[in-house]
Amino acid sequence: MPLTGKTRIHTLIGSPIAQVLAPGWLTERMKAADYDGLLVPLHIEKGNLDTALPVLKAMPNIDSILITLPHKFGAIAHCDRLSGRARLLGAINAMRREEDGRWFGDNFDGAGLAAGVKKAGHAIKGKSVFMVGAGGAGSSIAVSMLEEGAHHLTFHDINTINQGMLFEKLSSAYPGKVSIGSVVPAGCDIVVNATSAGLEKGDPLPIDVCQLAPHMVVADVITDPIPTRLLAEASKIGCATRDGTHMLDGQIELLFSFMLRRS
The missing domain is CATH 3.40.50.10860 (Leucine Dehydrogenase, chain A, domain 1)
Known part of the structure; x- marks a missing residue:
């Protein structure tokens, strides 16, 4: 055309x-x-x-x-x-x-990541989620995970203002299902990096990979590089991984319909 x-x-x-x-x-x-x-x-x-x-x-x-x-x-x-x-x-x-x-x-950030996780055959309902990041993407992902029926969400952000604001919103809407913590909880099922850490070469890992276990699904919002160092290290441990392109793929139809006023 x-x-x-x-x-x-x-x-x-x-x-x-x-x-x-x-x-x-x-x-x-x-x-x-x-x-x-x-x-x-x-x-x-x-x-x-x-x-x-x-x-x-x-x-x-x-x-x-x-x-x-x-x-x-x-x-x-x-x-x-x-x-x-x-x-x-x-x-x-x-x-x-x-x-x-x-x-x-x-x-649509959260809906996209949730769709990417489920498309790979991983359930969210009843699962325990740990997330780093309480910015725009993290906030949306948090809501989507809870909407999908996650049993509990633990999250943290180095920006304590964003962290506190998100906790206040989520604990009001989903009482008893949200907590703040900087360590991946024992028995956690899904781990999400919702920060920009990993976008630049030399960025510190957003999550201590020693806290990961093979049964976990590890997701990252970053689309370039693929994989991020976090996902590469998680794969070595045996974790299933979802990168930012999977999240974007989950959003494409939602965004397309929205942009063209079809939804």
Whole structure:
């Protein structure tokens, strides 16, 4: 399909941006559906979000904006309406222009990771989950794990403000099912890295691999490099692993339908 002035534009914003795979994946999905559009990655630094987003929203041929680190919390202030889960989390990873011109925000990070875990044949219901990270992705994953019926979720974040805010939200919505802890609990079934640790060469491991056991499923939100050092070490132990591309794959149809206002 040729690129013309009629082509609908969708963007993905973040910093850094070089590691993202969604632009290619979703543009190909648009082509397969005979939809005249493309998804463009835009590198927007954290301090420039409040300047850049109003400009993007003002362009009539931009229909949606996907959001990755570090903008998932900040972008919510630029939406006119929010889904229930986005309102609970206080973070979004997608916003779209509605037919009336207003912008609607939602969050699909957690649903994508949960779908990736289940697609590989691993159950979430009744399982114990340990997660590092209480930012935008971690918050969404936490809600999705609990929605899927996880028995208990333990998590921590070096940002104690984010950690405390997420604990307050989750313990209110899911009383007795959430706790804070920096060590993988005994008997844990699913371990998740929801931080950017591992994105850069030389990053410290987000989880002490000595705390992992062969029966565990270890998941990482990072899409590049694949595998991360965490997942490589987990594989050596015998753990099943899920990387960021599996999470992204789980989100693709959800995001595609959202971006084109089909859901």
